[in-house]
Amino acid sequence: DAGITQSPRHKVTETGTPVTLRCHQxxxxxxxxxxxxxxxxxxxxxxxxxxxxxTDKGEVSDGYSVSRxxxxxxxxxxxxxxxSQTSVYFCAISGLxxxxxxxxxxxxxxxxx
Amino acid sequence: DQQVKQNSPSLSVQExxxxxxxxDYTNSMFDYFLWYKKYPAEGPTFLISISSIKDKxxxxxxxxxxxxxxxxxxxxxxxxxxxxxxVYFCAASPGSNDYKLSFGAGTTVTVRA
Numbered sequence: 001d002a003g004i005t006q007s008p009r010h011k012v013t014e015t016g017t018p019v020t021l022r023c024h025q026x027x028x029x030x031x032x033x034x035x036x037x038x039x040x041x042x043x044x045x046x047x048x049x050x051x052x053x054x055t056d057k058g059e060v061s062d063g064y065s066v067s068r069x070x071x072x073x074x075x076x077x078x079x080x081x082x083x084s085q086t087s088v089y090f091c092a093i094s095g096l097x098x099x100x101x102x103x104x105x106x107x108x109x110x111x112x113x
Numbered sequence: 114d115q116q117v118k119q120n121s122p123s124l125s126v127q128e129x130x131x132x133x134x135x136x137d138y139t140n141s142m143f144d145y146f147l148w149y150k151k152y153p154a155e156g157p158t159f160l161i162s163i164s165s166i167k168d169k170x171x172x173x174x175x176x177x178x179x180x181x182x183x184x185x186x187x188x189x190x191x192x193x194x195x196x197x198x199x200v201y202f203c204a205a206s207p208g209s210n211d212y213k214l215s216f217g218a219g220t221t222v223t224v225r226a
Contacts, residue, residue, distance in 0.1 A: 004156075031212065042117075042202055042216035043157070058213060090156055094212065101147060102214060104156030 003027050004105035006091050012111045019078040021108050023091030025071075031094040032074040033058075033102060034066060036087040043090060049074055081112045116140045117205050119217035127225050132190040134220050136203030139184065143215075144208035148177060148188045151200045151219070160201075161188070164208070193224045 003026030013019055023032060031050055035043040035058075045058030047066040055066050063085060065077045078085055088109050092102040118137045126132045134148075144165045149157035163170040163177045163186070170177050176189045190197055203217040 033213075035216075040218055041115075042119075042218045043204075043214075044216070045213055048213060059215075092156075101159040101162060103159060104149075106154070106156045 004091060004093055004103065006089075006105040006108050008108060009106070010109045012113065013081055014113055015082060016080050019081050019110065019112075021076045021089055021091075021110070023074045023076070023105060025074075025093050027093060027095075027103075028071060029093040029095050030071075031102075032068065033092040033094075034064075034074065034076045035090045035092065036060065036085075037090060037107075038087050046076065046089075081110075083112050086110060086112045114139075115218070116143075116215045117203055117217040119201075119203055119220050121220050122218070123221045123223070125223045125225060126193045128195060129192045132188075132193045132197065132222055132224070134188040134190075134201050134203070134222070136186045136188075136217055137184060138186075138205050138215075140205070140207070140215070141184070142207040143205040145206045145212075146177070146179060146186050147204045147214070148175075149202045149204060150197075151202065157202055190222075193222075195224050195226060198222055198224045 005024045007022045033048040034046040044060045049055045049068040067075045088107045090107045091105040094100045094102045147162040148160040151157040161175045179186045200219045202219045204214040
């Protein structure tokens with residue numbers, strides 16, 4: 001198993017509250033990604049990082065921000081959660097050469113009421 | 114608009130027979146293609162990949178075929194086993210320093226005993 005840990009694994013919160021999801025890797029990989037998985041859409045890229053403090057937007061970035069202050073940690077923040085952000089969130093990593101398979105964590109199931 | 118499409122949401126196959134999963138894409142810049150397998154409550158697991166310079170890649174029971182002119186790829190699983198019951202995602206990236214993945218919506222495979 002790739003050394004990827006997502007926390008929390010499950011979270012229920014209310015609309016309007018801030019939420020931070022954490023992805024921690026022990027592989028020293030350069031690239032890290034956040035996806036959300038929704039029925040009928042597969043996985044969609046939210047944000048990604050290509051190094052410490054280097055991040056960029058993905059396909060569905062509105063309402064989300066990220067930070068990467070250390071190689072091993074990539075944080076996803078919902079500043080003010082909305083019900084449309086109820087989803088399963090996956091973190092992924094890939095190695096020094098970007099065109100390598102991404103390896104995924106086991107996900108965070110987030111419910112916003 | 115979804116650039117990677119898996120038009121069959123589900124597939125049921127008898128144990129020992131061949132499973133064929135299909136995937137179409139619209140972006141002609143895609144250069145690298147992958148298949149992932151996902152069990153419930155787990156993250157996607159990398160299965161097999163193919164680059165655009167090839168038309169076939171094989172790994173044990175899994176073979177991926179790429180038809181660039183038709184913008185179509187398929188995954189063959191022979192023989193199908195009960196442990197193959199899962200959701201399969203097709204994904205693609207442009208490569209060449211752009212490694213962001215676009216995913217299809219997934220196909221749920223059920224292998225019957």
